[in-house]
Amino acid sequence: MLANPPVDTTTSTENVPGSSAPAPNAMPTVLLVEDDNYVSAAIWTLLKYSNFDVTIAETGTEGLKLVGTLSPHIIILDVNLPDINGLEICRRLKADPATSHLPVVFLSARIEFAQEAIAVGAEIFLAKPNDVSRLADTLSQILASRAAAQTPQRLTQAAVP
Secondary structure (H helix, E strand, O other), X not given: OXXXXXXXXXXOOOEOOOOOOEOOOXXXXXXXXXXXXXXXXXXXXXXXXXXXXXXXXXXXXXXXXXXXXXXXXXXXXXXXXXXXXXXXXXXXXXXXXXXOOOOEEEEEOOHHHHHHHHHOOOOEEEEOOOOHHHHHHHHHHHHHHHHHHHOOOOXXXXXXX
């Protein structure tokens, strides 16, 4: 078995309060919940080279614990995990007011669960292995759209003489 890749803890990844968007100039923090060490190592490498700070959880229980301590900007879930399946994790995250705002992306070979994943609150369902190449761009797009939605709009009014 391949051990989890090391996680870079030297980069600031503080959240903007009340949002899932990273602070300006910070690497977005990704929580990857994946039990296959080879898959998680490949995804970790892909995302690190795409400027994401990645932490890996090998079980659903570990993933749920890390959400509270890590405060990730986005979560990637597999459907099949050894203890709690990804669909149940997503349900729990979306039911909790403290985590309901976090975007969840499913990355799984179990494409028969794609519609259910969206129904429980996932942003998107990507199929392994075909969609792995789109993963970094997809995460960036989701985070950018969230950041744009949370940016206050400046209103200008003409002075009335």
